[in-house]
Amino acid sequence: MEPLMxxxxxxxxxxxxxxxxxxxxxxxxxxxxxxxSATMGLALLLPLTFGMEPIEGISxxxxxxxxxxSGGLISATLLRMPGTPSSVATTFDAYPMAQRxxxxxxxxxxxxASLIGGLLSFVALVTIAPMIARAAVKLSSFEFxxxxxFALTLIAVLSQGNVFKGVAxxxxxxxxxxxxxxxxxxxxxxxxxxxxxxxxxxxxxLIIGLxxxxxxxxxxxxxxxxxxxxxxxxxxxxxxxxxxxxxxNGWNIxxxxxIGIAIGILPxxxxxxxxxxxxxxxxxxxxxxxxxxxxxxxxxWASEAANNASIGGALIPMMTLGIPGDGVTAMLLGGLIIxxxxxxxxxxxxxxxxxxxxxxxxxxxxxxxxxxxxxxxRTFPLILSIPKRFLYSILLVLAVVGSYVxxxxxxxxxxxxxxxxxxxxxxxxxxxxxxxxxxxxxxxxAEVHFRRAVMYSGGDLTPFLTxxxxxxxxxxxxxxxxxxxxxxxxxxKTSGGATANGAV
Numbered sequence: 001m002e003p004l005m006x007x008x009x010x011x012x013x014x015x016x017x018x019x020x021x022x023x024x025x026x027x028x029x030x031x032x033x034x035x036x037s038a039t040m041g042l043a044l045l046l047p048l049t050f051g052m053e054p055i056e057g058i059s060x061x062x063x064x065x066x067x068x069x070s071g072g073l074i075s076a077t078l079l080r081m082p083g084t085p086s087s088v089a090t091t092f093d094a095y096p097m098a099q100r101x102x103x104x105x106x107x108x109x110x111x112x113a114s115l116i117g118g119l120l121s122f123v124a125l126v127t128i129a130p131m132i133a134r135a136a137v138k139l140s141s142f143e144f145x146x147x148x149x150f151a152l153t154l155i156a157v158l159s160q161g162n163v164f165k166g167v168a169x170x171x172x173x174x175x176x177x178x179x180x181x182x183x184x185x186x187x188x189x190x191x192x193x194x195x196x197x198x199x200x201x202x203x204x205x206l207i208i209g210l211x212x213x214x215x216x217x218x219x220x221x222x223x224x225x226x227x228x229x230x231x232x233x234x235x236x237x238x239x240x241x242x243x244x245x246x247x248x249n250g251w252n253i254x255x256x257x258x259i260g261i262a263i264g265i266l267p268x269x270x271x272x273x274x275x276x277x278x279x280x281x282x283x284x285x286x287x288x289x290x291x292x293x294x295x296x297x298x299x300x301w302a303s304e305a306a307n308n309a310s311i312g313g314a315l316i317p318m319m320t321l322g323i324p325g326d327g328v329t330a331m332l333l334g335g336l337i338i339x340x341x342x343x344x345x346x347x348x349x350x351x352x353x354x355x356x357x358x359x360x361x362x363x364x365x366x367x368x369x370x371x372x373x374x375x376x377x378r379t380f381p382l383i384l385s386i387p388k389r390f391l392y393s394i395l396l397v398l399a400v401v402g403s404y405v406x407x408x409x410x411x412x413x414x415x416x417x418x419x420x421x422x423x424x425x426x427x428x429x430x431x432x433x434x435x436x437x438x439x440x441x442x443x444x445x446a447e448v449h450f451r452r453a454v455m456y457s458g459g460d461l462t463p464f465l466t467x468x469x470x471x472x473x474x475x476x477x478x479x480x481x482x483x484x485x486x487x488x489x490x491x492x493k494t495s496g497g498a499t500a501n502g503a504v
Contacts, residue, residue, distance in 0.1 A: 007055075007356040011364065016059040019052070020361060023060035024368045027067020031084050032075050033398065038068025038084065038328045046335050054339045055357050061335050062361035063368070065328055066118065069307055070369045073110040074380050078103060079395060081212035085203055086307035088437060089279035091211055093292060093299035100295060105240030107377040109297050110304040111370060112239055112246070113253060117305035118366035120257040121264070121312025125319075126359055141452040142463050146473035148446040151277060152439065153477045163488040166435045169426065173439025176201055183448045184455075196411040205403040205416040206440060210433050212399050213420025216392045218427070239374070241297070249301045252282050260306035264313020274313075276438050278306030293432075312362065319343050319355060 011017055023045065030041040041064040049057030072087030077094035090110060097106040139147075152170065179190045180200025191197040256278035263274040282302035283292045292299050318329040320343075336343055341354050403416040423433055457463050465471050 003352060004356050004359075007353060008360050010055060011059065011357070011360050014055075016055050016357075016361075017364070019056045020059040020063040020365055021368055023063025024067040024365055025063075025372065027064040027069075028071035028074075028369060028372060029067075030064070031068040031071020031073075031087075033402065038065050041068050042328060042332065042335070049335060049339075054341065054354060057335065057339060058354070058357050059361045059365075061332055062358065063365045065332065066308075066311060066362065066365040067369050068328070069311055070111075070114045070304075070373065072307075073107065073114065073304060073373075074376075077106045077110060078380060079212065080215045081395065081399070082207055085207060085441075086275055086310070087303070088207060088211065089275040089303035089434070090300060090307075092279065092303075092434065093294070093296050096293070096295035097297070097300070102240075102295070103380075104377055106297070106300055107373070107380060108240030109300045111373045111377060112241075113256075113301045113304035114308040114373075115366055115370040116253055117257045117260055117308035118311060118362070120254070120305075121261050121309040122359070122363050122366070124261045125312040125315055125362065139469070140467075141449040141456065142467050142470040143473065145446055145449040145453055146464060146470040146477070148442050148449065150473040150477040150480075151273065152442050152446065153480045162430065162432075163484055165429075165431045169431050169433065170435035170439035173436035173441075174443040176206070176436075177440045177443035183444065184451050196409070199407075201415055201440075202403075202407060202412055203441070205412045206419050207437065208399045208403055209416040209419025209421075210423040210437065212395065213416060214423030214427065214433075216396060217420055217424040219392065221424075239377075245297070249298060252285070252298055252301050253305045255281060255285070256302040256305040257309040260309025261313040263306075264310030265316050273438075273441055274310040275303040275307040276434065276441075278302045279434075308366070315358065315362065319347060319358065 011020070026045065027038060027041055031038060042061055045060060045064055049060060052060070069084060069086050072082055072084035073090055073094070075081045076087040076090040077098050080091050080095040082088045082091055094106040094110060097103065175190075180198055181187070182189055188198055259278045259281060260274040263277060279292075279299055279302050282298050283289050286292065286296070286298055288296065314329045315332075318333055333343060336354070341347070341351055347355060399416060400413050403412045404410065426433060426436070453463070454461070463470070464474065
Protein backbone atom coordinates (compact mmCIF):
# COMPACT_ATOMS: atom_id res chain seq x y z
CA MET A 1 0.00 0.00 0.00
CA GLU A 2 2.87 2.40 0.70
CA PRO A 3 4.19 2.63 -2.90
CA LEU A 4 0.61 2.73 -4.18
CA MET A 5 -0.23 5.76 -2.02
CA UNK A 6 3.12 7.35 -2.84
CA UNK A 7 2.29 7.33 -6.56
CA UNK A 8 -1.17 8.72 -5.77
CA UNK A 9 0.38 11.60 -3.82
CA UNK A 10 2.84 12.35 -6.63
CA UNK A 11 0.03 12.44 -9.16
CA UNK A 12 -2.49 14.52 -7.22
CA UNK A 13 -0.08 17.05 -5.71
CA UNK A 14 2.33 17.29 -8.63
CA UNK A 15 2.34 18.09 -12.35
CA UNK A 16 0.91 14.71 -13.50
CA UNK A 17 -2.63 15.74 -12.54
CA UNK A 18 -2.27 18.77 -14.81
CA UNK A 19 -1.13 16.62 -17.72
CA UNK A 20 -3.98 14.21 -17.00
CA UNK A 21 -6.45 17.11 -17.07
CA UNK A 22 -5.05 18.43 -20.37
CA UNK A 23 -5.15 14.96 -21.90
CA UNK A 24 -8.74 14.37 -20.74
CA UNK A 25 -9.89 17.72 -22.17
CA UNK A 26 -8.21 17.03 -25.51
CA UNK A 27 -9.68 13.52 -25.50
CA UNK A 28 -13.23 14.80 -24.97
CA UNK A 29 -12.87 17.29 -27.83
CA UNK A 30 -11.36 14.69 -30.18
CA UNK A 31 -13.97 12.10 -29.19
CA UNK A 32 -16.82 14.56 -29.81
CA UNK A 33 -15.59 15.46 -33.31
CA UNK A 34 -16.98 12.91 -35.81
CA UNK A 35 -14.28 11.04 -37.66
CA UNK A 36 -11.61 11.51 -35.02
CA SER A 37 -10.89 8.92 -32.32
CA ALA A 38 -8.91 8.24 -29.19
CA THR A 39 -6.36 6.38 -31.34
CA MET A 40 -5.81 9.48 -33.45
CA GLY A 41 -5.56 11.64 -30.32
CA LEU A 42 -2.88 9.37 -28.88
CA ALA A 43 -1.02 9.37 -32.19
CA LEU A 44 -0.97 13.18 -32.19
CA LEU A 45 0.13 13.55 -28.56
CA LEU A 46 2.53 10.62 -28.32
CA PRO A 47 5.50 12.61 -29.71
CA LEU A 48 4.88 15.29 -27.06
CA THR A 49 5.49 12.76 -24.28
CA PHE A 50 9.00 11.80 -25.45
CA GLY A 51 10.65 14.44 -23.26
CA MET A 52 8.38 13.92 -20.26
CA GLU A 53 8.85 11.79 -17.19
CA PRO A 54 6.98 8.44 -17.47
CA ILE A 55 4.43 9.49 -14.82
CA GLU A 56 3.60 12.66 -16.79
CA GLY A 57 3.55 11.05 -20.23
CA ILE A 58 1.42 8.07 -19.14
CA SER A 59 -0.99 10.40 -17.32
CA UNK A 60 -1.54 12.51 -20.45
CA UNK A 61 -2.00 9.48 -22.72
CA UNK A 62 -4.47 7.83 -20.31
CA UNK A 63 -6.40 11.10 -20.10
CA UNK A 64 -6.73 11.17 -23.89
CA UNK A 65 -7.84 7.52 -23.90
CA UNK A 66 -10.61 7.93 -21.32
CA UNK A 67 -11.72 11.33 -22.65
CA UNK A 68 -11.76 10.11 -26.25
CA UNK A 69 -14.05 7.17 -25.51
CA SER A 70 -16.38 9.24 -23.32
CA GLY A 71 -16.45 12.27 -25.64
CA GLY A 72 -18.15 10.32 -28.42
CA LEU A 73 -21.34 10.52 -26.36
CA ILE A 74 -21.74 14.25 -27.09
CA SER A 75 -22.04 14.17 -30.87
CA ALA A 76 -23.86 10.81 -30.76
CA THR A 77 -26.57 12.38 -28.60
CA LEU A 78 -26.86 15.79 -30.21
CA LEU A 79 -26.14 15.13 -33.87
CA ARG A 80 -26.58 11.39 -34.44
CA MET A 81 -22.94 11.39 -35.43
CA PRO A 82 -21.00 8.89 -33.28
CA GLY A 83 -17.78 10.67 -32.34
CA THR A 84 -16.11 7.25 -32.04
CA PRO A 85 -17.09 3.69 -33.03
CA SER A 86 -17.61 3.06 -29.30
CA SER A 87 -20.65 5.38 -29.30
CA VAL A 88 -22.61 3.98 -32.23
CA ALA A 89 -25.23 2.24 -30.08
CA THR A 90 -25.63 5.43 -28.04
CA THR A 91 -27.14 7.17 -31.07
CA PHE A 92 -30.01 4.66 -31.21
CA ASP A 93 -31.79 6.11 -28.16
CA ALA A 94 -29.87 9.20 -27.07
CA TYR A 95 -30.54 11.02 -30.34
CA PRO A 96 -34.33 10.39 -30.23
CA MET A 97 -34.28 11.70 -26.65
CA ALA A 98 -32.52 14.85 -27.86
CA GLN A 99 -35.07 15.21 -30.67
CA ARG A 100 -37.88 15.38 -28.16
CA UNK A 101 -36.08 17.98 -26.05
CA UNK A 102 -34.33 15.69 -23.54
CA UNK A 103 -30.75 16.26 -24.71
CA UNK A 104 -29.44 17.31 -21.28
CA UNK A 105 -31.11 14.30 -19.64
CA UNK A 106 -29.62 11.92 -22.23
CA UNK A 107 -26.19 13.43 -21.66
CA UNK A 108 -26.58 13.15 -17.90
CA UNK A 109 -27.46 9.47 -18.19
CA UNK A 110 -24.59 8.80 -20.59
CA UNK A 111 -22.05 10.67 -18.46
CA UNK A 112 -23.07 8.76 -15.32
CA ALA A 113 -23.11 5.39 -17.10
CA SER A 114 -19.61 6.14 -18.44
CA LEU A 115 -18.30 6.84 -14.95
CA ILE A 116 -19.86 3.71 -13.43
CA GLY A 117 -18.61 1.52 -16.28
CA GLY A 118 -15.13 2.99 -15.89
CA LEU A 119 -15.10 2.48 -12.12
CA LEU A 120 -16.24 -1.15 -12.41
CA SER A 121 -13.60 -1.90 -15.03
CA PHE A 122 -11.01 -0.21 -12.79
CA VAL A 123 -11.94 -2.67 -10.03
CA ALA A 124 -11.58 -5.55 -12.50
CA LEU A 125 -8.24 -4.19 -13.71
CA VAL A 126 -6.83 -3.98 -10.19
CA THR A 127 -8.25 -7.19 -8.73
CA ILE A 128 -8.63 -9.88 -11.36
CA ALA A 129 -6.35 -8.72 -14.17
CA PRO A 130 -3.82 -11.58 -14.04
CA MET A 131 -6.45 -14.33 -13.72
CA ILE A 132 -8.65 -13.05 -16.57
CA ALA A 133 -5.68 -12.45 -18.84
CA ARG A 134 -4.34 -15.96 -18.28
CA ALA A 135 -7.75 -17.45 -19.09
CA ALA A 136 -8.20 -15.31 -22.23
CA VAL A 137 -4.78 -16.15 -23.62
CA LYS A 138 -5.59 -19.87 -23.50
CA LEU A 139 -8.41 -19.42 -26.00
CA SER A 140 -7.46 -20.58 -29.48
CA SER A 141 -8.79 -19.53 -32.88
CA PHE A 142 -11.48 -22.23 -32.58
CA GLU A 143 -12.96 -20.52 -29.51
CA PHE A 144 -12.51 -17.02 -30.93
CA UNK A 145 -14.37 -17.97 -34.12
CA UNK A 146 -17.25 -19.57 -32.21
CA UNK A 147 -17.43 -16.57 -29.88
CA UNK A 148 -17.62 -14.22 -32.87
CA UNK A 149 -20.36 -16.34 -34.46
CA PHE A 150 -22.29 -16.14 -31.20
CA ALA A 151 -21.86 -12.35 -31.19
CA LEU A 152 -23.13 -12.22 -34.79
CA THR A 153 -26.39 -13.85 -33.71
CA LEU A 154 -27.04 -10.68 -31.71
CA ILE A 155 -28.09 -9.28 -35.09
CA ALA A 156 -31.41 -10.99 -34.40
CA VAL A 157 -31.71 -9.14 -31.09
CA LEU A 158 -30.88 -5.77 -32.65
CA SER A 159 -33.61 -6.30 -35.24
CA GLN A 160 -36.48 -7.47 -33.05
CA GLY A 161 -39.72 -6.72 -34.83
CA ASN A 162 -38.32 -7.78 -38.21
CA VAL A 163 -35.63 -10.41 -37.85
CA PHE A 164 -35.54 -11.13 -41.58
CA LYS A 165 -34.72 -7.54 -42.49
CA GLY A 166 -32.18 -7.45 -39.67
CA VAL A 167 -30.45 -10.61 -40.89
CA ALA A 168 -30.40 -9.19 -44.44
CA UNK A 169 -28.83 -6.01 -43.05
CA UNK A 170 -26.22 -8.05 -41.16
CA UNK A 171 -25.36 -10.08 -44.26
CA UNK A 172 -24.96 -6.84 -46.20
CA UNK A 173 -22.49 -5.67 -43.55
CA UNK A 174 -20.55 -8.94 -43.85
CA UNK A 175 -20.48 -8.49 -47.64
CA UNK A 176 -19.04 -4.98 -47.34
CA UNK A 177 -16.42 -6.32 -44.91
CA UNK A 178 -15.20 -8.74 -47.61
CA UNK A 179 -14.10 -5.89 -49.91
CA UNK A 180 -10.32 -5.65 -50.28
CA UNK A 181 -7.48 -8.10 -49.66
CA UNK A 182 -8.46 -11.31 -47.93
CA UNK A 183 -6.68 -11.98 -44.64
CA UNK A 184 -3.77 -14.44 -44.59
CA UNK A 185 -3.61 -15.29 -48.32
CA UNK A 186 -4.05 -11.71 -49.65
CA UNK A 187 -6.51 -12.53 -52.45
CA UNK A 188 -8.35 -9.50 -53.87
CA UNK A 189 -12.12 -9.60 -53.44
CA UNK A 190 -14.85 -7.33 -54.84
CA UNK A 191 -12.29 -4.71 -55.87
CA UNK A 192 -13.46 -4.59 -59.53
CA UNK A 193 -9.95 -3.63 -60.56
CA UNK A 194 -9.93 -0.56 -58.31
CA UNK A 195 -6.68 0.15 -56.47
CA UNK A 196 -8.58 2.21 -53.87
CA UNK A 197 -10.97 -0.64 -53.05
CA UNK A 198 -8.09 -3.07 -52.56
CA UNK A 199 -7.44 -1.40 -49.18
CA UNK A 200 -10.98 -2.27 -48.08
CA UNK A 201 -13.71 -0.08 -46.64
CA UNK A 202 -12.80 2.05 -43.63
CA UNK A 203 -14.90 1.78 -40.48
CA UNK A 204 -15.05 5.52 -39.78
CA UNK A 205 -16.33 6.60 -43.23
CA LEU A 206 -18.91 3.83 -43.04
CA ILE A 207 -20.13 4.95 -39.61
CA ILE A 208 -20.21 8.65 -40.54
CA GLY A 209 -22.08 7.86 -43.74
CA LEU A 210 -24.64 5.49 -42.21
CA UNK A 211 -25.53 7.58 -39.20
CA UNK A 212 -24.65 11.19 -40.03
CA UNK A 213 -24.92 11.77 -43.78
CA UNK A 214 -28.08 9.65 -44.00
CA UNK A 215 -29.69 11.85 -41.33
CA UNK A 216 -28.73 14.99 -43.26
CA UNK A 217 -30.18 13.51 -46.46
CA UNK A 218 -33.38 12.52 -44.68
CA UNK A 219 -33.88 16.02 -43.31
CA UNK A 220 -33.25 17.61 -46.72
CA UNK A 221 -35.69 15.27 -48.44
CA UNK A 222 -38.38 16.06 -45.86
CA UNK A 223 -38.29 19.66 -47.00
CA UNK A 224 -37.60 23.09 -45.57
CA UNK A 225 -40.56 22.90 -43.18
CA UNK A 226 -38.77 20.09 -41.32
CA UNK A 227 -35.63 22.19 -40.88
CA UNK A 228 -36.99 24.06 -37.89
CA UNK A 229 -34.87 24.61 -34.81
CA UNK A 230 -35.39 22.04 -32.07
CA UNK A 231 -36.60 23.13 -28.66
CA UNK A 232 -34.12 22.05 -26.02
CA UNK A 233 -35.04 21.61 -22.37
CA UNK A 234 -32.01 22.69 -20.34
CA UNK A 235 -33.94 22.81 -17.09
CA UNK A 236 -32.99 19.51 -15.58
CA UNK A 237 -32.39 18.80 -11.93
CA UNK A 238 -29.00 17.34 -11.13
CA UNK A 239 -27.99 14.91 -13.84
CA UNK A 240 -31.47 14.63 -15.31
CA UNK A 241 -32.53 11.41 -13.60
CA UNK A 242 -33.57 10.30 -10.15
CA UNK A 243 -31.74 7.89 -7.87
CA UNK A 244 -34.64 5.45 -8.29
CA UNK A 245 -33.95 5.28 -12.05
CA UNK A 246 -30.27 4.57 -11.40
CA UNK A 247 -31.17 1.76 -9.00
CA UNK A 248 -33.74 0.42 -11.46
CA ASN A 249 -31.03 0.22 -14.15
CA GLY A 250 -28.49 -1.30 -11.75
CA TRP A 251 -28.55 -4.77 -13.28
CA ASN A 252 -28.50 -3.30 -16.81
CA ILE A 253 -25.40 -1.23 -15.95
CA UNK A 254 -23.65 -4.14 -14.21
CA UNK A 255 -24.38 -6.55 -17.07
CA UNK A 256 -23.25 -4.03 -19.69
CA UNK A 257 -20.05 -3.28 -17.74
CA UNK A 258 -19.21 -6.97 -17.49
CA ILE A 259 -19.78 -7.30 -21.25
CA GLY A 260 -17.50 -4.32 -21.85
CA ILE A 261 -14.76 -5.73 -19.62
CA ALA A 262 -14.98 -9.21 -21.16
CA ILE A 263 -14.94 -7.98 -24.77
CA GLY A 264 -12.20 -5.46 -23.97
CA ILE A 265 -9.98 -8.31 -22.80
CA LEU A 266 -10.30 -10.13 -26.13
CA PRO A 267 -7.46 -8.79 -28.32
CA UNK A 268 -8.46 -6.60 -31.26
CA UNK A 269 -12.18 -6.12 -30.57
CA UNK A 270 -12.72 -3.43 -27.92
CA UNK A 271 -15.41 -0.78 -27.47
CA UNK A 272 -16.57 -0.73 -31.10
CA UNK A 273 -18.23 -4.09 -30.48
CA UNK A 274 -18.95 -3.99 -26.73
CA UNK A 275 -21.43 -1.11 -26.97
CA UNK A 276 -23.46 -2.92 -29.64
CA UNK A 277 -23.44 -6.24 -27.77
CA UNK A 278 -24.44 -4.58 -24.48
CA UNK A 279 -27.21 -2.65 -26.24
CA UNK A 280 -28.53 -5.86 -27.80
CA UNK A 281 -28.54 -7.62 -24.43
CA UNK A 282 -30.31 -4.67 -22.79
CA UNK A 283 -32.96 -4.78 -25.50
CA UNK A 284 -33.41 -8.52 -25.10
CA UNK A 285 -33.80 -8.26 -21.32
CA UNK A 286 -36.05 -5.18 -21.35
CA UNK A 287 -39.74 -5.34 -20.53
CA UNK A 288 -40.34 -2.86 -23.37
CA UNK A 289 -38.01 -3.89 -26.21
CA UNK A 290 -40.26 -2.19 -28.75
CA UNK A 291 -39.31 1.22 -27.32
CA UNK A 292 -35.61 0.74 -28.07
CA UNK A 293 -34.51 3.00 -30.89
CA UNK A 294 -37.24 5.47 -29.98
CA UNK A 295 -35.61 7.13 -26.99
CA UNK A 296 -35.45 4.46 -24.27
CA UNK A 297 -32.88 5.52 -21.62
CA UNK A 298 -32.03 1.85 -20.95
CA UNK A 299 -30.17 1.77 -24.27
CA UNK A 300 -28.05 4.78 -23.28
CA TRP A 301 -27.22 3.26 -19.89
CA ALA A 302 -26.13 0.01 -21.58
CA SER A 303 -24.04 1.46 -24.40
CA GLU A 304 -22.12 4.02 -22.36
CA ALA A 305 -21.45 1.66 -19.43
CA ALA A 306 -20.06 -0.96 -21.83
CA ASN A 307 -17.81 1.25 -23.95
CA ASN A 308 -16.08 2.78 -20.91
CA ALA A 309 -15.82 -0.59 -19.16
CA SER A 310 -13.98 -1.92 -22.20
CA ILE A 311 -11.12 0.51 -21.40
CA GLY A 312 -10.16 -1.37 -18.26
CA GLY A 313 -10.72 -4.66 -20.05
CA ALA A 314 -8.37 -3.70 -22.89
CA LEU A 315 -5.69 -2.60 -20.41
CA ILE A 316 -5.64 -6.03 -18.73
CA PRO A 317 -3.94 -8.05 -21.52
CA MET A 318 -1.74 -5.07 -22.42
CA MET A 319 -0.25 -4.82 -18.94
CA THR A 320 -0.13 -8.48 -17.95
CA LEU A 321 0.78 -10.06 -21.30
CA GLY A 322 2.05 -7.23 -23.48
CA ILE A 323 -0.87 -7.87 -25.88
CA PRO A 324 -2.94 -4.79 -26.79
CA GLY A 325 -6.70 -5.23 -26.37
CA ASP A 326 -7.54 -2.70 -29.11
CA GLY A 327 -6.02 -0.04 -31.36
CA VAL A 328 -5.77 2.51 -28.56
CA THR A 329 -3.93 0.20 -26.19
CA ALA A 330 -1.62 -0.72 -29.08
CA MET A 331 -0.72 2.98 -29.21
CA LEU A 332 -0.32 3.03 -25.42
CA LEU A 333 1.91 -0.03 -25.62
CA GLY A 334 4.14 1.84 -28.07
CA GLY A 335 4.23 4.81 -25.69
CA LEU A 336 5.37 2.62 -22.79
CA ILE A 337 8.06 0.97 -24.90
CA ILE A 338 9.31 4.39 -26.02
CA UNK A 339 9.72 5.28 -22.33
CA UNK A 340 11.79 2.14 -21.83
CA UNK A 341 9.01 0.08 -20.23
CA UNK A 342 8.16 -3.40 -21.48
CA UNK A 343 4.63 -4.54 -20.51
CA UNK A 344 4.26 -8.22 -19.72
CA UNK A 345 4.21 -10.70 -16.85
CA UNK A 346 7.37 -9.22 -15.30
CA UNK A 347 6.00 -5.66 -15.30
CA UNK A 348 4.27 -6.13 -11.95
CA UNK A 349 7.58 -7.11 -10.32
CA UNK A 350 10.17 -5.02 -12.14
CA UNK A 351 8.12 -1.81 -12.68
CA UNK A 352 5.33 -1.88 -10.13
CA UNK A 353 5.35 1.93 -10.04
CA UNK A 354 4.33 2.03 -13.73
CA UNK A 355 1.42 -0.30 -12.97
CA UNK A 356 0.26 2.04 -10.21
CA UNK A 357 0.56 5.06 -12.54
CA UNK A 358 -1.72 3.37 -15.05
CA UNK A 359 -4.17 2.44 -12.28
CA UNK A 360 -4.41 5.96 -10.85
CA UNK A 361 -4.42 7.62 -14.28
CA UNK A 362 -7.39 5.53 -15.31
CA UNK A 363 -9.32 6.16 -12.10
CA UNK A 364 -8.57 9.87 -11.80
CA UNK A 365 -9.06 10.34 -15.55
CA UNK A 366 -12.55 8.81 -15.36
CA UNK A 367 -13.48 11.17 -12.52
CA UNK A 368 -12.04 14.25 -14.27
CA UNK A 369 -13.85 13.45 -17.52
CA UNK A 370 -17.08 13.00 -15.56
CA UNK A 371 -16.70 16.39 -13.86
CA UNK A 372 -15.81 18.21 -17.10
CA UNK A 373 -18.79 16.72 -18.90
CA UNK A 374 -21.12 17.66 -16.02
CA UNK A 375 -20.11 21.30 -16.41
CA UNK A 376 -20.80 21.08 -20.13
CA UNK A 377 -24.01 19.02 -20.18
CA ARG A 378 -26.21 22.15 -20.07
CA THR A 379 -24.07 23.93 -22.65
CA PHE A 380 -23.55 21.18 -25.23
CA PRO A 381 -27.29 20.93 -26.12
CA LEU A 382 -27.25 24.57 -27.25
CA ILE A 383 -25.81 23.16 -30.48
CA LEU A 384 -29.34 21.98 -31.26
CA SER A 385 -30.63 25.56 -31.10
CA ILE A 386 -28.61 26.40 -34.23
CA PRO A 387 -30.91 26.45 -37.29
CA LYS A 388 -30.56 23.11 -39.06
CA ARG A 389 -29.69 24.65 -42.43
CA PHE A 390 -26.56 26.11 -40.81
CA LEU A 391 -25.88 23.22 -38.46
CA TYR A 392 -26.04 20.55 -41.13
CA SER A 393 -23.75 22.55 -43.41
CA ILE A 394 -21.15 22.58 -40.63
CA LEU A 395 -21.73 18.88 -39.93
CA LEU A 396 -21.22 17.95 -43.55
CA VAL A 397 -17.89 19.78 -43.55
CA LEU A 398 -16.87 17.97 -40.34
CA ALA A 399 -17.97 14.65 -41.85
CA VAL A 400 -15.84 15.24 -44.95
CA VAL A 401 -12.82 16.27 -42.88
CA GLY A 402 -13.27 13.37 -40.46
CA SER A 403 -13.48 10.85 -43.30
CA TYR A 404 -10.49 12.31 -45.13
CA VAL A 405 -8.13 12.36 -42.14
CA UNK A 406 -8.95 8.72 -41.42
CA UNK A 407 -6.44 7.62 -44.10
CA UNK A 408 -5.65 10.92 -45.83
CA UNK A 409 -7.47 9.69 -48.95
CA UNK A 410 -10.18 11.52 -50.88
CA UNK A 411 -11.60 8.10 -51.67
CA UNK A 412 -12.75 7.81 -48.05
CA UNK A 413 -15.02 10.84 -48.61
CA UNK A 414 -16.71 9.08 -51.53
CA UNK A 415 -17.11 5.97 -49.34
CA UNK A 416 -18.79 8.14 -46.69
CA UNK A 417 -21.20 9.64 -49.23
CA UNK A 418 -21.99 6.20 -50.63
CA UNK A 419 -22.89 4.83 -47.22
CA UNK A 420 -24.89 7.95 -46.50
CA UNK A 421 -27.06 7.04 -49.48
CA UNK A 422 -27.14 3.37 -48.41
CA UNK A 423 -28.25 4.32 -44.90
CA UNK A 424 -30.92 6.64 -46.24
CA UNK A 425 -32.36 3.97 -48.57
CA UNK A 426 -32.28 1.22 -45.93
CA UNK A 427 -34.10 3.31 -43.33
CA UNK A 428 -36.71 4.33 -45.89
CA UNK A 429 -37.55 0.62 -46.12
CA UNK A 430 -37.38 0.17 -42.31
CA UNK A 431 -34.19 -1.89 -42.47
CA UNK A 432 -32.19 -1.40 -39.22
CA UNK A 433 -28.62 -0.11 -39.52
CA UNK A 434 -27.28 -1.67 -36.30
CA UNK A 435 -27.05 -5.21 -37.71
CA UNK A 436 -25.17 -3.93 -40.78
CA UNK A 437 -22.55 -2.30 -38.59
CA UNK A 438 -22.28 -5.35 -36.31
CA UNK A 439 -21.78 -7.63 -39.30
CA UNK A 440 -19.16 -5.31 -40.80
CA UNK A 441 -17.18 -5.10 -37.55
CA UNK A 442 -17.28 -8.78 -36.60
CA UNK A 443 -16.91 -10.44 -40.01
CA UNK A 444 -13.12 -9.88 -40.31
CA UNK A 445 -12.51 -11.40 -36.85
CA ALA A 446 -14.63 -14.42 -37.72
CA GLU A 447 -12.82 -14.98 -41.01
CA VAL A 448 -9.30 -14.58 -39.62
CA HIS A 449 -9.89 -17.00 -36.74
CA PHE A 450 -11.73 -19.49 -38.98
CA ARG A 451 -8.84 -19.58 -41.43
CA ARG A 452 -6.26 -19.91 -38.67
CA ALA A 453 -8.23 -22.70 -37.02
CA VAL A 454 -8.66 -24.63 -40.28
CA MET A 455 -4.95 -24.24 -41.11
CA TYR A 456 -4.03 -25.48 -37.63
CA SER A 457 -6.32 -28.53 -37.91
CA GLY A 458 -5.27 -29.34 -41.47
CA GLY A 459 -8.74 -28.72 -42.87
CA ASP A 460 -10.57 -30.69 -40.18
CA LEU A 461 -13.72 -28.87 -38.94
CA THR A 462 -14.58 -31.24 -36.10
CA PRO A 463 -12.52 -29.38 -33.44
CA PHE A 464 -15.10 -26.59 -33.60
CA LEU A 465 -17.58 -29.11 -32.15
CA THR A 466 -15.29 -31.26 -30.02
CA UNK A 467 -13.57 -28.45 -28.09
CA UNK A 468 -15.93 -27.72 -25.17
CA UNK A 469 -15.83 -23.91 -25.12
CA UNK A 470 -16.11 -23.65 -28.90
CA UNK A 471 -19.03 -26.09 -28.96
CA UNK A 472 -20.76 -24.15 -26.17
CA UNK A 473 -20.59 -20.84 -28.06
CA UNK A 474 -21.84 -22.46 -31.29
CA UNK A 475 -24.73 -24.15 -29.44
CA UNK A 476 -25.70 -20.83 -27.84
CA UNK A 477 -25.58 -19.16 -31.25
CA UNK A 478 -27.91 -21.75 -32.79
CA UNK A 479 -30.32 -21.63 -29.83
CA UNK A 480 -30.48 -17.83 -29.87
CA UNK A 481 -31.07 -17.66 -33.62
CA UNK A 482 -33.78 -20.35 -33.53
CA UNK A 483 -35.44 -18.68 -30.53
CA UNK A 484 -35.76 -15.31 -32.23
CA UNK A 485 -36.83 -16.78 -35.58
CA UNK A 486 -39.60 -18.77 -33.85
CA UNK A 487 -40.57 -15.70 -31.84
CA UNK A 488 -40.72 -13.63 -35.03
CA UNK A 489 -42.79 -16.29 -36.81
CA UNK A 490 -45.27 -16.52 -33.92
CA UNK A 491 -45.50 -12.74 -33.71
CA UNK A 492 -46.33 -12.49 -37.41
CA LYS A 493 -48.82 -15.33 -37.15
CA THR A 494 -50.55 -13.66 -34.20
CA SER A 495 -50.65 -10.27 -35.89
CA GLY A 496 -51.90 -11.88 -39.08
CA GLY A 497 -54.65 -13.65 -37.18
CA ALA A 498 -55.64 -10.46 -35.40
CA THR A 499 -55.84 -8.63 -38.73
CA ALA A 500 -58.00 -11.36 -40.23
CA ASN A 501 -60.40 -11.27 -37.24
CA GLY A 502 -60.53 -7.51 -37.48
CA ALA A 503 -61.38 -7.75 -41.16
CA VAL A 504 -64.17 -10.21 -40.44
